[in-house]
Amino acid sequence: MPRTQSQNIASGLGWFSIGLGLAEVAAPGAVASLVGLPGNSATRNVLRVFGIRELATGIGILKNPGEPGWIWARVAGDALDIAALWTGAQSNGRDTARSATATAALIGLTVMDAFCGAQLSTASKDAGERNGSKAKRSNRVSRSIIVDRPVEEVYRFWHDFGNLPKFMTFLESVESTGDRRSHWTANGPAGAQVEWDADIVVDEPNREIAWSSAEGAPFKNSGSVRFEPAPGNRGTLVRVEMEYAPFGVVFPSVMGKMLGVDVGQRIQHDLRNFKQVLELGEVTRSDASIHAAMHPARPANGHA
């Protein structure tokens, strides 16, 4: 995703936070004198704490340049800085001219922070609407893996759709019911089963298989898997692309729960299983992974 102007401003502010934070932590006395505050130990301690806060927000902003939350944290911090400077300026040993300059600079910075925060908030709201369940357009996900087997063998294994449940964890069964048609059964949420028919739309031996859900499927989905020799005789590069259209209220409840929150991650996981089935003959299991949900890494009761 290209960076927007407000993200560039945000990262500038992030670096500024880190610079100021380091100065406040390492040389609080110098900072105090720069902004016209008395250089006593109380001021230095307050500046050190402020410095740690600046470092935290700075790192937060740089790690998540598109997220408005950290920028708003800066705005809150700015308010605190102004209040502290104002209080400090009332005490003895102040340098009024320097304090006034620093306060003016701080107010300018606060305006910039608030402007940037507002822009990012709008942008992230727009992005949320684009990706949300209300979106009209469909979702497309592509993932790939290298399997250390010849293209012919990898293609043949995938082409037998009855093999798919061996590595696609949400599928219960896939049966061939006609020339190009197959019947898919998946485990939906709360033990419910979802069934649909799919048709093979492309079948190029050792190159590509593509399928699409038939009319009347509970949700529209289509996918393709492409096979190509991996460079240097390293087996077969397998690339899966899936497209699924949100279908009224059914999509988030059924498809979402079936595939997990992150569809791409689910596909990558299943591709790893696919690789294990072909390279080792079965999917590797650990003591925790034999359970449906998070579970301690220890043997299970009564599991064969």
Add this chain to the structure above:
Amino acid sequence: MRANCWMGKNKLEVQQVPDPKILNQQDAIVRITSTAICGSDLHLYGGFVPTMESGDILGHEFMGEVVEIGSKVKNLKKGDRVVVPFPIACGACFFCQKKMFSLCENSNPNANVAEALMGHSPAGVFGYSHMLGGFAGGQAEYARVPFADVGPLKIPEGLSDEQVLFLSDIFPTGYMGAEMCDIEPGDTIAVWGAGPVGLFAMKSAYLLGAERVIAIDRVPYRLRMAQEKAGAIPINYEETSVLETLKDITGGRGPDKCIDAVGLESHTHGLVYAYDRAKQALMLESDRPIALREAIVACRNGGTVSVIGVYGGLIDKFPMGSLMNRSITLKTGQCHVQRYMQPLLGRIQKGEIDPSFVITHRMNLDQAPEGYAMFRDKQDECEKVVLRM
């Protein structure tokens, strides 16, 4: 069976849990006779490694007798006495074929989690968090061992558990640390950390032809062990300046190769420690790389820094300028144990090394929680704890 379970940060309990069963055709079940507490277990104990679950069985250094095998196991049979390497490796994938077993592509069922945190996933490891697979560990009466034909090493008659147990991790780990230094005749090797892995790195450096080995630590009994058992020149960093002393010993040039056998919980005195500890507590960095920074800065121009201490996430204030401008090579990795087990067993059989020299405490499995606390707090001159059934 009984097993040592992680119940939360700094909390362990020996509990009654179900016996392991065969889950994959290449599995074996091993009845454990000896198992050890590793320095890297202390990172789990202290809560520094993410994705631990209450109830996880710990332990990745273990050996015992094969009591059951899966239908596809060919090289092992019931009754074989084996040492089990800590990384779980399939033996078939791209990385296993390159003998980089700790990078196996097929042994971590939770690769997604590790990928999210590290970019790509390493191999699964026994008893070392869910990010590394969620495999039950070996501080227990029994363990399930996947890929039984690939990992476990059969032990010939005439060798005791204590002589061969450390082939599971710390001896090969220390050895790989020295091997990554590409030691040349005349080399001086400095090793940060005189824990068990550090001691094996020092011994291995001599085995591989080092002229002089220097040990850096702060615990007097550990430095004494390094001096007496591994022939190292000790430097106590709480008493002297490490950089100046190293320069002094090496005529100003610095050690030819440096080994970090400390990892993410390193200590130092004064402000630098406070800085890193504070950042770690505030979650601004996950690891304290104090020894690593010093090893880089100390290393001679064009030298090698070999990192075998465990790191988990992010570090701060990395001296990249020193590394780049002085042509330092940085090498690292979780040990590819399977690669080293057979040759190192050979060295033990030939009498070149007896790894049992690191053991200071022998306890029962039920005393595992005590053993952890003692090892962490360096009580009673504790260097290495072996648990027996």
